[in-house]
Amino acid sequence: MSASYQAILWNRQKKIYDTILVSFLLLYAILFVSVNLIIHPEITFETLLIRTTATLAFLLLHIILMIGPLARLHPVFLPLLYNRRHLGVTMFCVAAIHGIFSIIQFHALGNVHPLVSLFLSNTHYGSLPYFPFQALGFLALIIFMLMAVTSHDFWLENLSPKVWKTLHMGVYLAYALVLMHVMLGVIQYETSPVLVVLLGLGLLLLLGLHVAASRKEHQKDQEGFAYNPEADGFIRVCALDEIAENRAKIVSLPEERIAIFRYANHLSAVSNVCKHQNGPLGEGRIIDGCITCPWHGYQYLPHNGSSPPPFKEKVATYDVKLVGRTVYVHPKAYPEGTERPPAVVPTNTIMI
């Protein structure tokens, strides 16, 4: 969290993350280049650079695309999500080296502009086998570029989290473009089935994880919490004992999810959607009296949904009440940052 924008707010975990990332990049590049030079001494510098960056960027893209669903399937993977943007920007830089150098190699020093050549050297756009695969890679690179340049919180704030997230979901289209870029390009030239098997395994892994994660979330939305409003508009949520101390119960309403937190003998309800990247606040904890988002640690005071000063993020709040040992919430959202009195948990209520 920051009250003003800085290029990168470094902390120990980010440094560890980036150190591991750079180590992996070096490990891959050194191995790929050195073994190539030993086994294929005839390889040219240009081909070595193009292939090292191509394979590395595609490998990083697989890792990036695995982190999201893994984190949704189990919170232990959340630390991988924390600094995923650095991974994404790094992947773009590697892919950009591949793309720019390929354009120079295959299209520069000719009788037309390299970018014209990129799209018009091969004009078989209606043919699957002869399709101009380089155009697919270029379009994917444009998507990665848009994502990389808007990756900073400045753009997240200015574009709004919804627009920003939607834009960044373009990565799924980019993955499809890159997959076909490879399948209709180098796979037509290479003869080893091992490369096809690896690509296929990567595809199956990503499909499996994303389908499993999206189905899990979709089921939660479809469960349609027993939405039977009482006469006063409140709906029954759960028994008090179902909410652990400093944690929340998430209520899936047709419009959006609400997180009802139990803390210090109080119950407060806020929107489940973090203002930063729309992380699920209800999967977070109360730390130092603040609701803490599991994705990037953004914090909100539970009784008014506002970030503690000097931070300015605010989420909607809801009325919550406790009748006996049953928790109720009113689905009407108050404007973001509106203070609502928490429901008081009687001190003789023992948490089980």
Added chain:
Amino acid sequence: MIKPLRTYHFYLWRIWVVLLPLGFILALWVIPRNQTSVHPSSVAIKGETTLVYHAPSPCCDFNLRQTTGVPGYQLELVLKKQLKVPACLVYLRTDKDQLIGQLGQVGTYYFDLPSALQHFDEATITLQDPIHQQVITTIQLPL
């Protein structure tokens, strides 16, 4: 994530789970295959010969042959791998250097050797790159 994006996620991956494997399989299925010419490159076989001497080297095999009933020798040169030179000449050295031919692509080459060769006990075959003035390989032939 907000609900519209979760829904978008859900349906997008429902579509991707069909489209991406379909694209993957189609892309494999339509790979154009290069055909092979049924006509092998012709090799000049020069009469009935017997192998007199065989000398292998990393780039080529040297086979000294004698044509049945005819005096003189024939050199069969099997170029096993591409030579990394712009041009390659084959020289025979006895008391002097004589150019006997040129090598190009991988394949088998036959060279008639000068008839005067029968007067010598030993000869040397040298492959040379005339552009860079470099010897590629040399082999001794006992006669």
Added chain:
Amino acid sequence: MRKILPPPDEFYVGYLPEAPNTTATFLKNVVIGIGIVIAILALILVLYQKKFSTNHFEFGINTTVQGYLYTDQVPRIRVPLGKDFHGQEIYQTMLLVGFGKFGASEAIAQLEQSTGVSLHGRFVALTGSLIYGDGKALLQIIPQDNPAERLLAAGTSPMGHEETLVLQSKGETLLPGEVVDSKCFFGVMKPGEGKPHRSCAVRCIAGGIPPILKVKQANNKTAYYLILAEDYTMVNQEILPIVGQPVRLKGRVIQMEDWNLLLVNRQSLLSVTSQVNEWPGLLALDKRFTLCQSE
């Protein structure tokens, strides 16, 4: 999965200095696993690549060769290498190409302008970078490397080119193969063929670099045919739509010293390549899709 993963009790906050113990231990193992996978993948991807050709481009190295320069048909220099013991001159014909993705015509025109003479059939000393492989050679020439006095220093033409050029007809044939640009294929790029290189080959051939039909033969050897029209003129523009893909080309094969020419009918080639750009013909999912040049 639940047995492998730690219980979801711990809570990770990125800006706190320490990650919770169980989470940290689990992630250390994940990171080690990713490292091992990355290393294995790097090795597999290297080991299972297709082998690279031994064709070679002497980038940045200039070599001077002396020979007869031909500016008709395909620009080339015919380099006499010596006389064999029968007294016959042995030649190596090197195709000439320009800098980048251009043929040699422009460079030769500039050389003719600087020398003030026609260079066709003239014995010259030409300086450039050699490109060679599988018994074939090319020379990349740049006008700046060939000042007039040095170019003509080799002397006047000792023989007329008409006397030295031997063309031998080898009949009409239908050849399956791939149209590649000679410059990239013979050493400038690796690979200089196939789908990954297709756009580059199109750009090179469009720029005047001689197109070659590369024919893989049954005995695992490769034959190369310089593609020209029946009137010995270049068909570079007409052939562009079928570059870098499996094709069958019908034509008359002529042996010109150490090169084979494939003379194709320009009109037939045009009719075939124009069909390629029509949508119905392009929606061909059939992997046996080939292009036959009809009579």
